[in-house]
Amino acid sequence: MWRWSELLPVRDPRHRVHLGEGATPLLPAPRLGRWLGVPRLRVKAEGLNPTGSFKARGMAAAVSRAVELGVEAFIAPSAGNAAGALAAYGAAAGVAVTVVMPADVPAVHLVECQVNGAAVLLVEGLIDDCGAIARRIAHATGAFDVSTLREPYRVEGKKTMGLELAEDLGWRLPDVVVYPTGGGTGLVGMWKAFDELERLGLIDGRRPRMVSVQTTGCAPIVRAFLDGQRFAAPWARAATRAAGIRVPGAVGDFLILDALRASDGTAVAVEEADMDAGQRAAGKYGLGYVSPETGAAVAAVAQLVHDGEVEQDDEVVIFDTGVGHKYPPPPGLPVPPTVAADETDVDRLVALTSA
Numbered sequence: 001m002w003r004w005s006e007l008l009p010v011r012d013p014r015h016r017v018h019l020g021e022g023a024t025p026l027l028p029a030p031r032l033g034r035w036l037g038v039p040r041l042r043v044k045a046e047g048l049n050p051t052g053s054f055k056a057r058g059m060a061a062a063v064s065r066a067v068e069l070g071v072e073a074f075i076a077p078s079a080g081n082a083a084g085a086l087a088a089y090g091a092a093a094g095v096a097v098t099v100v101m102p103a104d105v106p107a108v109h110l111v112e113c114q115v116n117g118a119a120v121l122l123v124e125g126l127i128d129d130c131g132a133i134a135r136r137i138a139h140a141t142g143a144f145d146v147s148t149l150r151e152p153y154r155v156e157g158k159k160t161m162g163l164e165l166a167e168d169l170g171w172r173l174p175d176v177v178v179y180p181t182g183g184g185t186g187l188v189g190m191w192k193a194f195d196e197l198e199r200l201g202l203i204d205g206r207r208p209r210m211v212s213v214q215t216t217g218c219a220p221i222v223r224a225f226l227d228g229q230r231f232a233a234p235w236a237r238a239a240t241r242a243a244g245i246r247v248p249g250a251v252g253d254f255l256i257l258d259a260l261r262a263s264d265g266t267a268v269a270v271e272e273a274d275m276d277a278g279q280r281a282a283g284k285y286g287l288g289y290v291s292p293e294t295g296a297a298v299a300a301v302a303q304l305v306h307d308g309e310v311e312q313d314d315e316v317v318i319f320d321t322g323v324g325h326k327y328p329p330p331p332g333l334p335v336p337p338t339v340a341a342d343e344t345d346v347d348r349l350v351a352l353t354s355a
Contacts (some may be wrong), residue, residue, distance in 0.1 A: 003022075008157070016144070022057060024046050024164070025044075025288075026165065029042060030214030032298070040313065045162075046161070051322055052081070052323045053244075054319070059086050059088075071095075072142075075216075079243035098137065101122055102123050103242065127246065147251070175317075179297065181214055181248035184253070184256040190210075216272070217272060222267040223235075225266070235248040274303075283324075290323065291323060297321070301318065
């Protein structure tokens with residue numbers, strides 16, 4: 001990621017905290033693309049970042065610049081992945097970290113934060129409730145709040161996804177970018193990156209159509225986009241297994257919506273069952289075990305193709321925002337059969353594995 005240092009906010013290289021983030025591959029996905037009806041499908045594999053999600057980019061930049069400016073303690077609310085990234089990068093910088101997460105956060109996120117030495121507070125509520133409590137603690141302790149879009153540096157790290165996308169494609173951009181959207185810093189960051197690249201003369205003015213993906217259980221951006229609103233009203237009783245997009249109200253809602261409209265893009269809400277099917281399809285057709293958020297993006301492409309908003313010859317890039325191992329398993333997986341260690345009936349063994 002720090003290959004882009006001239007476009008990043010850290011002034012002194014000594015303050016860069018680096019765990020190997022960035023330079024994730026842009027993978028052709030021909031089998032999944034054929035299944036979806038878009039053979040020119042590619043996937044940006046952000047799960048290969050060191051903390052298992054794209055959040056590593058934002059926290060690398062935020063922690064590095066904040067430490068350079070003299071910050072001595074961090075705090076942030078998180079649905080899971082941002083907390084793990086902040087804990088890891090705070091530990092690398094030698095700075096104390098507190099994370100505030102919903103009480104139903106998957107255990108792996110809790111363990112990740114604790115192993116990295118962060119203090120953890122669980123809240124009986126959603127990410128917005130966690131944010132309110134984190135701000136109270138920050139006010140009382142002086143810890144620097146790195147909540148989504150409440151400081152300027154996480155978006156700077158995440159914009160490197162857009163810089164890399166152009167570089168990966170030989171200094172051009174695809175027709176469509178499909179992005180699972182919670183707080184939206186990744187989408188906002190990429191849009192900023194495209195503007196900077198154009199002003200530098202590295203790309204022309206042709207931009208991809210940006211697609212924001214949410215689920216029907218929490219779709220404030222989709223609702224605001226379809227209603228023609230500049231701001232997104234908070235979503236009541238938000239519910240989805242994809243914790244990263246279970247964000248009832250995004251601070252940068254207007255920035256997300258501006259990017260969607262400026263790009264002639266759109267916003268799509270998918271059903272929870274379609275998201276689960278998308279996650280399983282991603283694995284079946286060669287992407288590995290991706291996050292449910294990525295499953296939502298896969299389902300959104302299927303919906304866009306069905307509705308005629310994406311054509312067969314469009315070059316489409318899905319952002320795989322994280323690995324599936326950090327989430328509860330998708331529902332409906334079959335229970336595998338069990339046999340004794342001394343089973344000798346080969347016909348039965350073959351039948352069981354063929355079921």
